[in-house]
Amino acid sequence: MVHTMLYKSLAAGAIAFGLPTFASATLIFATSMGTSTDPGFLSTIKYADGKLEVINKQLGICGNNPSWLEFVGDHIYCLDEAWSSITGSLYNFQVPRDGTNLTLINxxxxxxxxxxxxxxxxxxxxxxxxAYAGGGFQSFDISNPAAPKALQNSTFTISPKPGSDPQQKTSHPHEVVLDPTGNFIAAPDLGADLIRIFKVDKNTLSYVESKTVPTPDLSGPRHGAFVKLDSGTYFYVVTELSNEIIGWKVTYNSNGLDLDFGKELFIIPTHGPGSTGIGNTTRASELVISPDNKFLLVSSRFDEKTFDIPDPEDNAAGRIKSDSIINYAIEADGTLSLHQIFAAGGINPRQFSLSKDGSLVVSALQNSGHVALIKRNVQTGNLTEFIGAVHLGGQPTFAKLKEDTKCA
Incomplete structure (x- = not known):
């Protein structure tokens, strides 16, 4: 059910900004892509006493086009898309407790x-x-965080469909998602209109591509997630080109050695059933499930009808335009119902993430050059107010709380 009063107030730009207080500081790590003249960088943001502060910024530490971060103990693995190279990079850093002066390991x-x-x-x-540009899937052994080892890699070829989008001339896997059993990894392939399913061996870490699940032509599946409910396991994907959310009920055979997606459970527009006003430039991006498995959130970039909100970095600085985060309730049967549409905090929310308890949303706004922090009510599932934002410059592409690393 849509929370109508909240939706109307947001549409009018009436978004509250609060400053909750916390006893200790939590760290947010964010990547920003560079430009033709400036290098990319990795930033550390301290969140304490309801305030955000950039406490570390290391230029070029993860190449010029850093994107995704993976936290492993006191290590961070950073992916560099390396647009000017035919290969990318996996960087490994050791992170001190205060989150500053990351040390490159390899x-x-x-x-x-x-x-x-x-x-x-x-x-x-x-x-x-x-690997989006390389049209592939790759694995590494990180059992020793200080000495990761490359294992397997696979690349895929496709036959472009007539009238296909320029992004669909080749295979473009855009995300890797582990299923609840840990036996399978799903990789939405934006270029091929497929979900690629890989069966993994938990001990040897080897994998085989076990099957592909088609999505509608010219849909461009980008990011997805599994969720396990009392009624079964479901997989959802957001499509970048057609701006839709697709859901499947996933079934496993008796010994768990295979899984089947079957027919789509539903296909709905990202902004809700019957929604209009999604422009030709609009591109869906991130999809995240709340920690309690009750809500699904997606981000929408370059909305035709953006929000007009107070600048989350400084209310006195005036107002800014903002794209959307669309919030769905996950029903008992795996279907979705539109719950809320909230401002993302700026333009081009390429990625966002939730804190482990679901009370915070960290939004990376690529075209606005900043990272915003949003408060979320874990009982109602509503995004409620902006805590604030910090300007990083460059093109922020990923931001996440590292909650096992705190400083006083």
């Missing part, structure tokens, strides 16, 4: 344009990567 080559990673296997000792 760097490994990857397939071209790595955009997403996920840990898998026994004790999560494996790291799988989706």
């Amino acid at each position: 760097k490994l080559d990857t397939l071209g344009g790595p955009v997403s990673s996920v840990r898998y296997g026994q004790n999560l000792k494996g790291l799988a990567i989706a």
Whole structure:
């Protein structure tokens, strides 16, 4: 059910800004892509006493086009898409307790344009990567965080469909997602209109591509997530080109060695059933499930009808335009109902993430050059107010709370 009063107040730009107080500081790590003249960088943001502060900014530490971050103890793995190279990179840093002055441990080559990673296997000792530009899937052994080792890699070829989008001339895996059993990894392939399913061996970390699940032509599946409910397991994907959310009920055979997506459970526009006003430039981006498995959130970039909100970095600085985060309730049967539409905090929310308890949303706004922090009510699921934002410059592409690293 849509919270109508809240939706109307947001549409009018009436968004509250609060400053809750916390006893200790939590760290947010964010990547920003560079330009033709300036290098990319990795930033550390301290969140304490309801305020955000950039406490570290290291230029070029993860190449010129850093994207996804993976936290492993006191290490951070950073992917560099390396647009000017046919290969990408996997950087490994050691992070001190205060989050400043990250130390480079090593760097490994990857397939071209790595955009997403996920840990898998026994004790999560494996790291799988989706390589967008390289049209591939790759695995690494990170059982020794200080000495990761490349394992397997696979690349895919496709036959472009007539009238296809320029992004669909080649295979473009855009994310890797571990299923609840840990036996499978799903990789939405934006170029091929497929969800690629990989069966993994938890002990050896080896994998095989077990099947592909088609999505509608010219849909461009980008990011997805599994959720396990009392009624079964479901998989959702957001499509970048058609701006839709697709859901499947996933079934496993008796010994768990295979899974089946079957027919789509539903296909709905990202902004809700029957929604209009999504322009030709609009591109859906991120999809995240809340920690309690009750809500699904997606971000929409370059909305035709953006929000007009007070600048979350400084209310006195005036107002800014903002794209959307669309919030759905997950029903008992796996279907979705529109719950809320909230401002993302700026333009081009390429990625956002939730805190472990679901009370905070961290939004990376690529075209606005900043990272915004949003308060979320874990009982109602509503995004409620902006805590604030920090300007990083460059093109922020990823931001996440590292909640096992805190400073006083």
